[in-house]
Amino acid sequence: METNDQQWQRSIPGGLIHPNEVQVWRAFLDLNKAPKESLLGTLSADELSRASRFRFEKDERRFIGARGILRQILGAYLQKPPQTLQFQYSSNGKPILASTSGDDSLQFNLSHSDDVVLYAFTRNRNIGIDLERIQADVEIEQIANKFFAEAELKAIEKVPESKRNELFFQYWTRKEALIKATGEGLSFPIETLDVSRVDGRVLSPILLPSDNGERSRWYVQDLLPGPGYTAAIVVEGGGCGFSCWEYCG
Ligand SMILES: CC(C)(COP(=O)(O)OP(=O)(O)OC[C@H]1O[C@@H](n2cnc3c(N)ncnc32)[C@H](O)[C@@H]1OP(=O)(O)O)[C@@H](O)C(=O)NCCC(=O)NCCS
Known part of the structure; x- marks a missing residue:
């Protein structure tokens, strides 16, 4: 696909990802407002604890917003409530879905800069986005x-x-x-x-x-x-x- 074809169609997450498909999602965070309760309420205890350790409020909001949306998108793919998802981390800190997610083929990665977040999802192959x-x-x-x-x-x-x-x-x-x-x-x-x-x-x-x-x-x-x-x-x-x-x- 040529980069000029990148249309960023507005959508609500859901549906399936096929093995030879990569879906990229872009989200804009409002770092001037407290994160929505609907996102905050889906984070795990360790994520909330990590959020509370950021020195600057904007970094805390960015982390909560980005993690909350990650959970929404993954939950939609997996047809599971976002708050039930569990992550595990590689020795270098890369988050992956824990085996309890019920689908270990789904792979993802994310990157944030200021108020923009990009997410990449695929199946059965390692993926990275920056x-x-x-x-x-x-x-x-x-x-x-x-x-x-x-x-x-x-x-x-x-x-x-x-x-x-x-x-x-x-x-x-x-x-x-x-x-x-x-x-x-x-x-x-x-x-x-x-x-x-x-x-x-x-x-x-x-x-x-x-x-x-x-x-x-x-x-x-x-x-x-x-x-x-x-x-x-x-x-x-x-x-x-x-x-x-x-x-x-
Ligand atoms: C994670 C890392 C790989 C990239 O960090 P970054 O560019 O600052 O941050 P990004 O926003 O792109 O990505 C952060 C996200 O990547 C994911 N991540 C963390 N560690 C990761 C790893 N080892 N591999 C892949 N993804 C990782 C996390 O989801 C993280 O988001 P979170 O903290 O909200 O959970 C960073 O640890 C790093 O090593 N940076 C290298 C810096 C450097 O010297 N680069 C030279 C390039 S020329």
Whole structure:
């Protein structure tokens, strides 16, 4: 699917996800208002405890809103009350559905930036998603030197200065989505991964250094989450179709 086809149709979650399908949901949180009771009331005791530990109220509201909506969407897919769902976490903190959910094929990942949240859902394959606001006031050179591959640095240098931040965040989201799909988080040597040759308009293979030039099992595509933001999704294995939905709960 070309990124231009991303329509973000407004919808209420429900229905099925087929094995070769990826559904992406976008939600906007109102961080100026206390979270709705209907979302707050679905969180587990450990989620509420985590929420209460955020230093800033906006971060607490973002976590509650994003988790609450995650539970609503998963509950709709699984036909279960959102508050009955249980999560477990990988050693690097990636949340997955606990086996008690009754459907261990359903995979998901989410990313939030400011008041926007993106969720990705699929079946039987690992998935990662990353969303970033394209910030103008970031010292990209310093960060890129630490986390980007040589080819990525060269590609950023080549574009006009006005486009550099956009390209920086595009590469950043591709790299982050990959480490979120594998679940490795910060343990992945991110500077050894080159995403500059990827055609992000379509689902394209992303070669890992450990692939030694062989076929990759990971595929990446850029998303168009809205003006001022960039995002990417990584799925295990290719050949799947995307649909993009706007959450209205
Ligand atoms: C989770 C992580 C992988 C991404 O965090 P982030 O970009 O700050 O935050 P995002 O909003 O994109 O994602 C957070 C969500 O991802 C999920 N998550 C947490 N740990 C995860 C992991 N190891 N793998 C996949 N998903 C994870 C959670 O659902 C989390 O949301 P929650 O806290 O509300 O439950 C972060 O721990 C990290 O390692 N960042 C790497 C930073 C870096 O140096 N990047 C260089 C890239 S060039």
